[in-house]
Amino acid sequence: MNESTKNFLKSAYKEFYFNHGTDQIEFPDEVESREFGYIPFAGGMVRHLSFKSKGEGLAEILRQSPSSVYCSNARYEFPARPIDEKGWLGAELIFDIDATDIPTTCKRGHDLWYCEKCHASGKLPRPQKCPKCGGPSVEFHGTCETCLDAAKDHTMRVVRFLAEDFGVDPGVIRVYFSGNRGYHLHIFDKRFDLLDQQARAEIAEYMRGSSLPLSQTIASTLRRRPPSGPQGAGWTRRITGYVDERRQSYGGTLQKLVSEAISTQRAMVDSSVTTDIHRVFRLAGTLHGNTGMSKIRVAQMDRFDPQEDPVVLSPKPVKLMVGFYPRFRMKHKDFGPYKSEEVELPTYAAVSILTRGLGEAL
Numbered sequence: 300m301n302e303s304t305k306n307f308l309k310s311a312y313k314e315f316y317f318n319h320g321t322d323q324i325e326f327p328d329e330v331e332s333r334e335f336g337y338i339p340f341a342g343g344m345v346r347h348l349s350f351k352s353k354g355e356g357l358a359e360i361l362r363q364s365p366s367s368v369y370c371s372n373a374r375y376e377f378p379a380r381p382i383d384e385k386g387w388l389g390a391e392l393i394f395d396i397d398a399t400d401i402p403t404t405c406k407r408g409h410d411l412w413y414c415e416k417c418h419a420s421g422k423l424p425r426p427q428k429c430p431k432c433g434g435p436s437v438e439f440h441g442t443c444e445t446c447l448d449a450a451k452d453h454t455m456r457v458v459r460f461l462a463e464d465f466g467v468d469p470g471v472i473r474v475y476f477s478g479n480r481g482y483h484l485h486i487f488d489k490r491f492d493l494l495d496q497q498a499r500a501e502i503a504e505y506m507r508g509s510s511l512p513l514s515q516t517i518a519s520t521l522r523r524r525p526p527s528g529p530q531g532a533g534w535t536r537r538i539t540g541y542v543d544e545r546r547q548s549y550g551g552t553l554q555k556l557v558s559e560a561i562s563t564q565r566a567m568v569d570s571s572v573t574t575d576i577h578r579v580f581r582l583a584g585t586l587h588g589n590t591g592m593s594k595i596r597v598a599q600m601d602r603f604d605p606q607e608d609p610v611v612l613s614p615k616p617v618k619l620m621v622g623f624y625p626r627f628r629m630k631h632k633d634f635g636p637y638k639s640e641e642v643e644l645p646t647y648a649a650v651s652i653l654t655r656g657l658g659e660a661l
């Protein structure tokens with residue numbers, strides 16, 4: 300990324316924070332106990348920052364206009380000290396759902412490799428070297444409506460798990476679009492705040508269904524009982540309910556039906572994110588460093604449009620040189636594909652190419 304691209308990105312982000320920072324950026328409660336961090340466009344991560352107030356945090360974001368801004372879900376006695384001296388006071392429970400982790404068949408169509416040198420491209424798996432010129436090859440993960448719908452579906456599954464199996468009041472669940480390909484859920488329920496890594500891992504594994512017995516074992520247990528509707532609690536209730544409703548008319552084996560009961564209800568949360576109690580997360584209302592889209596609060600899931608609502612940068616046209624970029628869709632308009640060409644694009648679309656280092660501003 301050259302200097303003029305970095306300057307362009309910084310000024311595009313600054314314009315957004317200047318006009319919308321006050322009403323868009325959502326600082327958590329007890330802001331003075333949180334650790335903040337950011338990544339400037341020049342590179343490198345700045346961590347262990349703390350702010351006395353929202354106003355101080357906002358002023359720093361505006362001054363730096365960095366590529367990414369982060370904030371801890373943990374509260375600390377001394378947030379600016381090194382990890383082992385911070386004095387951990389608790390952390391909100393967090394879930395991360397990313398389309399990348401959900402198996403969808405469309406990925407074959409939009410995940411690909413490209414050559415950094417000659418911009419040749421092709422389907423995965425990525426060759427070690429570009430077959431055309433021997434240059435370095437890189438993987439590119441695209442996205443599409445199917446992937447975004449799958450991420451939304453799995454996010455709703457998390458909400459259902461929390462409400463039905465953990466007795467969480469839906470009013471304390473805040474759902475955010477991640478700014479890229481997924482969703483973050485922040486749970487403001489004090490019962491979870493002091494859970495350690497092990498307990499958080501158990502919750503994540505429970506939602507992923509990865510601690511369940513083999514579907515074969517479950518099927519042989521179910522075979523010994525007459526279909527009598529949902530029974531028990533948690534996964535037992537979910538599986539018996541799903542299976543018994545369909546058992547009579549189902550064409551396949553009972554084991555297959557059990558697998559289906561699990562795969563349609565499990566939520567593919569990223570366990571490593573839920574488990575890490577010292578992590579910093581993208582601050583709500585700030586821009587994603589790889590897309591220019593906002594980590595935006597989702598008020599109503601069924602009415603949220605991930606290709607429209609998080610696109611908050613200006614439509615002002617800008618000229619750029621694109622090395623390589625596959626077809627993409629923003630604000631319900633199609634762009635690309637581009638290969639070694641000069642194009643004029645709305646700022647929001649240009650930023651998503653430039654932030655990934657696949658073009659330069661002119």
Ligand SMILES: [Zn+2]
Pocket residue numbers: 414415416417418419429430431432433434
């Ligand atoms: Zn090549």
Ligand SMILES: [Zn+2]
Pocket residue numbers: 403405406409442443444445446447
């Ligand atoms: Zn897809």
